[in-house]
Amino acid sequence: MNKKNILVIGTFDTKNDELKYLSQQIQKLGGNVTKMDVSVLGNPIVEVDISKDDIAKAANSSIKEAISFNDENKAMQVMAKGASKLTYNLYSDQKIDGVIILGGTMGTDLALDVCNTLPIGFPKYIVSTVSFSPLIPPERLSADIQMILWAGGLYGLNSICKSSLSQAAGAILGSAQAVEKPRQDKPIVGMTSLGSSCLKYMKFLKPELEKRGFEVAIFHATGMGGMAFENIASNNGFCCVMDFALPEIGNLMVGSVINAGKNRMLNAGRNNIPQIIAPGCLDLIDFAGWQNVPEKYSDRPFHEHNRLIKSSALNNSERRETANEVVKRLLQSKSPVHLILTNKGIEEWDREGQVAYDPEGLDAFLDQMRKIIKAPLIMTELDCHINDVEFSNKALSIFDQWLENGIIKT
Numbered sequence: 413m414n415k416k417n418i419l420v421i422g423t424f425d426t427k428n429d430e431l432k433y434l435s436q437q438i439q440k441l442g443g444n445v446t447k448m449d450v451s452v453l454g455n456p457i458v459e460v461d462i463s464k465d466d467i468a469k470a471a472n473s474s475i476k477e478a479i480s481f482n483d484e485n486k487a488m489q490v491m492a493k494g495a496s497k498l499t500y501n502l503y504s505d506q507k508i509d510g511v512i513i514l515g516g517t518m519g520t521d522l523a524l525d526v527c528n529t530l531p532i533g534f535p536k537y538i539v540s541t542v543s544f545s546p547l548i549p550p551e552r553l554s555a556d557i558q559m560i561l562w563a564g565g566l567y568g569l570n571s572i573c574k575s576s577l578s579q580a581a582g583a584i585l586g587s588a589q590a591v592e593k594p595r596q597d598k599p600i601v602g603m604t605s606l607g608s609s610c611l612k613y614m615k616f617l618k619p620e621l622e623k624r625g626f627e628v629a630i631f632h633a634t635g636m637g638g639m640a641f642e643n644i645a646s647n648n649g650f651c652c653v654m655d656f657a658l659p660e661i662g663n664l665m666v667g668s669v670i671n672a673g674k675n676r677m678l679n680a681g682r683n684n685i686p687q688i689i690a691p692g693c694l695d696l697i698d699f700a701g702w703q704n705v706p707e708k709y710s711d712r713p714f715h716e717h718n719r720l721i722k723s724s725a726l727n728n729s730e731r732r733e734t735a736n737e738v739v740k741r742l743l744q745s746k747s748p749v750h751l752i753l754t755n756k757g758i759e760e761w762d763r764e765g766q767v768a769y770d771p772e773g774l775d776a777f778l779d780q781m782r783k784i785i786k787a788p789l790i791m792t793e794l795d796c797h798i799n800d801v802e803f804s805n806k807a808l809s810i811f812d813q814w815l816e817n818g819i820i821k822t
Contacts, residue, residue, distance in 0.1 A: 452484070466494075496525045541562050563575070599821065602653045604654075611657055
């Protein structure tokens with residue numbers, strides 16, 4: 413096996429000991445290391461392969477100019493721009509097999525930009541003091557980013573942070589050695605859903621699409637799944653999307669942390685990816701299990717799914733607002749959009765007798781959709797539930813027609 417070369421990025425002026433240790437651990441495990449210094453004020457103690465001057469120059473700036481801002485944030489944004497450009501160049505030239513970036517909040521801010529320049533399947537790790545933090549908005553995360561909490565790592569080495577850094581070294585090198593990159597021989601259909609107890613169409617559609625020669629990637633629409641879905645769409649990674657689970661839109665509108673960011677339902681349209689849409693689970697509001705449900709929702713139907721997530725329901729007025737928001741986003745699309753509405757329900761729990769059964773709320777949503785839908789959007793209304801086979805058959809027939817007409821590229 414050829415030795416894998418790992419790009420190690422960090423501020424070698426303030427975190428020299430930690431970055432040196434991380435690099436040595438990678439080398440001890442049999443990897444090679446390329447060091448990139450993104451410091452601004454100080455100078456590295458060890459020799460680096462890519463200097464801070466190289467970084468600033470790549471950003472069409474200089475270290476002198478960055479320092480002249482007298483603002484650490486502005487200076488690090490210069491370094492983020494340059495580091496992102498040079499990292500992508502190294503990837504494009506096949507000179508690196510993975511990247512690992514070490515930092516606190518400043519370093520993590522830069523690291524997120526760097527990772528977003530790299531495609532899915534290229535190993536990318538951030539070792540951060542704020543890993544998994546709500547400080548990081550979903551739209552800044554790349555689809556397959558890996559984060560490791562840098563425990564006890566704020567200043568200097570100790571046995572606790574060495575434990576994190578040594579595991580990080582093994583993780584990035586192991587990933588570079590083991591990664592199976594996404595196939596390029598089959599076009600990919602991106603689909604959103606929740607668990608199969610709530611939304612069932614994927615059980616029918618996935619094998620049918622695979623029979624037609626397509627690969628199907630299904631994303632769990634609970635914030636991070638929608639984030640990954642949008643990130644891949646932004647990089648033109650799908651031939652078509654079946655976006656059938658939209659609770660992240662309602663969550664975004666009411667301020668729930670379980671959202672996929674401000675670009676939800678926008679990236680496929682921006683990249684001319686055909687879209688088949690249905691409002692699955694757009695009657696729900698999701699909250700983190702550790703959050704108290706706000707008082708305004710206390711008199712509504714409530715479902716505690718597990719210790720991580722619990723759901724309440726949108727009222728009639730809010731459901732009309734979600735209809736407005738969905739249509740507003742879809743009207744920005746450059747690609748064909750076909751919206752399917754099911755007038756007997758949009759998730760398993762809203763069937764008659766279930767906890768989320770609310771025919772008046774569904775009627776309000778459908779009524780608003782009928783009022784505001786306009787060309788070039790196409791809408792079909794079905795007399796069935798989203799989990800009935802009639803819905804899946806209709807989605808598949810639209811797909812087949814688009815495939816025949818050349819709208820979906822193979």
